[in-house]
Amino acid sequence: MAASGCFGYGVEYADAVDLASIGAVVSKGLFMKERSGHPPQRIVETPSGMLNAIGLQGIGVHRYIKEKLPELRRLGATNVINICGSTLDEYVELARVLSDAEGVHALEINISCPNIKEGGITFGCSLHGTFDVVSAIKKVTHLPVIPKLTPNVTDVASIAKSAEDAGADAVSLVNTFLAMAIDVETRRPKLSNIVGGLSGPAIRPIAVRMVYECRRAVKIPLIGMGGIATATDALEFMIAGATAVQVGTANFVDPFIWSKLLDGMRDYMQRHGIARVTELVGSVDTSTREKQWISS
Amino acid sequence: MAASGCFGYGVEYADAVDLASIGAVVSKGLFMKERSGHPPQRIVETPSGMLNAIGLQGIGVHRYIKEKLPELRRLGATNVINICGSTLDEYVELARVLSDAEGVHALEINISCPNIKEGGITFGCSLHGTFDVVSAIKKVTHLPVIPKLTPNVTDVASIAKSAEDAGADAVSLVNTFLAMAIDVETRRPKLSNIVGGLSGPAIRPIAVRMVYECRRAVKIPLIGMGGIATATDALEFMIAGATAVQVGTANFVDPFIWSKLLDGMRDYMQRHGIARVTELVGSVDTSTREKQWISS
Amino acid sequence: MPVDVEARVIRNTRLSPDYNVIELAAPEIADATAPGQFVMVKPGRGGDPLLRRPFSVFEVLREDGRVTGLTLLSKRIGVTTTLLFDAVEGDTVSCLGPLGKPFELVDPPAQAWMVAGGVGLAPFATLGEALVARGTKTTLFYGARSGKELFYLDWFASRGIELKLATEDGTNGDRGRITVPLERELQRAGSEKTVPDVMVYACGPEPMLEAVAHVAEKYGRPSQVSVERVMGCGMGGCYSCVIPVKDAGGGQQYVRSCIGGPVFKGADLVWD
């Protein structure tokens, strides 16, 4: 699956990628209204990662439904819409509007954007905040509801649990880590927004740990992400407990990554005689290892 | 300063480095008793970082005072002792014992080790837990007390604040991020301890952000660390708000890093006409930048 | 549609302590590139650096008619440009393209005035060739810090492209910014169009682009400018590369310069 905000609205990649083949396209975060986002500089590279503070520039839900959705349906994409509200009411309103639209397959509830004050992270950082948003949205939609969790918390598993209790159909994790970079020559932050979200391979070990923790805390499916760049990385998340994975930053580096991931995973499953991906999910073996004489 | 656990007890590096020149040597985390630590594998490399789960193998405070401290004093090292307790009483007892020892200059209170159940992280993750440990220790020692904070929390600034309220003389941040790596071929965790602490350049942008947040929340000095590998990195932490910095992982890669850091910082200060390092501390300019015509 | 090529380095020529021209075996891309388009480049392997970087296609290489590859003109300012500067024959550079909106060409009797600042020269080799091929009278206004940083002068001259130079230290051409000779020539050509139409093309640091767009407007000439924004993906995915553009309603909106540009009408941009 293409991670939110890392694939535009999907249509941008239509001639590079067969959108029907990549599981699902998660839209950029949508508000009710259009947003211009933060002024540049909006990204900066860091060791094995990047910071972004895009500020959720977007066309708003109505234009999305009018201008993007028909094209995406034509291309056969599975559309997960990432919604972002400034208030509980806005989340509910977004869910209601999108539930009536043709070709929406699920809602990913972004309660974890670190880059904007009203980015819902206020909801995502507290248990009842998460519970309230999810249960309110569940009331107004028939669509699968998938809250997307922030990693910037002390205990992500308990937040996943409250999402489950509120009726979430699955949870996505992780969003980006709140971070910062300073240009020492000018002594100014490198991002216009001062702080931004860290993504990419750098965060993968933390994200894998969080998936592992959540797998043991909830029964609903987990959608894992954070630094996935190879089939091995994707498999690591699934073995840790993810039923599906999303790829964000790595898609910027290689827009043709999708077929490589699928081939790599297929190859792995053949080598290990694994018939269905589900056999892998959460299959990490934490018993101690016995030793063998590896001829070196 | 040499970060705890990344420099042995200091004596290991005596013939590679002039210990008197590097600001301070922070000891490996010490308990009252000897500890054997976790079985191997104890580390694994990750993108621009490493995981460790050493399990605080150590000789205990008494042997440390008998066997290491005299040598360190002879070498002219400034000794900050990193202490780690399973209980509040153990922290207090450690502080008492070390306060009576010759050549101890400060105590770094490790309430943030992610790798062992009783690693004090239970204290470090809550406000009153932090407050209680620090104030209890302050009662029994004349030494500067420097709690070391974990980054695995929702709001590190509030924890720094409660440390300050409890009388801490400074705070160190950050310790490692709880993380995990899985070998997909064996489907086993790469670390015997299953999870470990992520350190190295990968975490630097998050650590810098946390220093920046704490700088605005407390008045006491901050000791910054997390992925520092060059003079530029060290300067980034100071500009964000750190009065001093520690180097851990990078010392593994280059044991001769210390003189390079000092030279680089000296050179920077000359180029920018900065007389005292203190002028840099927290000097990040968050006003918007004016543009200029950079001849490219 | 863009392609991704693991391009072998055919040759790497250093022009100065900062500038180099690197030849890459990426004929598929070179063949499809229109003047003004760019490639997203990642030298070496491994995650450091992580992201690709945008570079204009400088020359399209041909051997007896066949396209064999392309070159990049690179100025060393950081990680990737240092790797490109140090690259040796046989190394590979992964190269994604062609990307972005190209320049719109003009035909005689209109004239083309290309204005380059420093490494902003890059897109004008292919543009100049294309214009000359259509018989359009083409002039290159080319400015740099000093004469030592003016490159490929013969290359352009030999193709019948007229040169007007400026250097900040006066070591070659006018002393000062490139807008000095540009404004003089615009004045001479006269805003009353005593000279046929002129299209001003510009590439260089943004403050220069702003100055060029303004002076062109002042003398009633249209301009096309190629902007340089930090780009994360080059394909419209990340929204990092936006630039404010005037919209219908008289307001402004952020447009992704990787797909909405990098070439814009000078008159459309909002100079913040």
Next chain:
Amino acid sequence: MPVDVEARVIRNTRLSPDYNVIELAAPEIADATAPGQFVMVKPGRGGDPLLRRPFSVFEVLREDGRVTGLTLLSKRIGVTTTLLFDAVEGDTVSCLGPLGKPFELVDPPAQAWMVAGGVGLAPFATLGEALVARGTKTTLFYGARSGKELFYLDWFASRGIELKLATEDGTNGDRGRITVPLERELQRAGSEKTVPDVMVYACGPEPMLEAVAHVAEKYGRPSQVSVERVMGCGMGGCYSCVIPVKDAGGGQQYVRSCIGGPVFKGADLVWD
């Protein structure tokens, strides 16, 4: 005291699809290295890979008496070993050393039996030379998967070192593990020491080291084994490389193999 050298690659020779011998211009280190010591190595620049990796010093290179550099025998299993496999002349490899406790040498009439498994051959080139120089009768027991993975046989033979080989596929020497010929020879030598003292040296995968230590003990011969643990620093700083060692109290403790080893008495180790 160890030094850090940005060593130029003088030559890189591939012995097989996995094995290569790389020559590094690090005379300072080569000159100071005793048999069994190692270097911490980081090829290329940049943060990927981040940490150095440990490698035994294979050969010490000399030109008319002067030490000019050292070689590493490397087997490709991951990031760093792949970079070493692909390195070309002129690349630089940062090289920290010499590090660790060397082997203890034995003098005549004692004999030295070196037992190598695969890439575990590495420390025995310098050890063999040092032993031969003291007139100590030296034998190399050398095992690998197949005959194609037995390297440098002439090198050792030409220095008067006797060879006993074993391969798992039987393509050269005994079929099976190296412990087969080793045990046969130990038996022949007799545990009653009809033959003078024998010191058994071993390097290879740990299960092999365990088997060798046990069979040596069984026949009353002392052994020194060089262990391979994942190392983060090589200098005692990180405590990643520990191995359980018997302590005075009859218990065991984790010892850092980078400074307490990599060479240990076979009898001291606890085989978990």
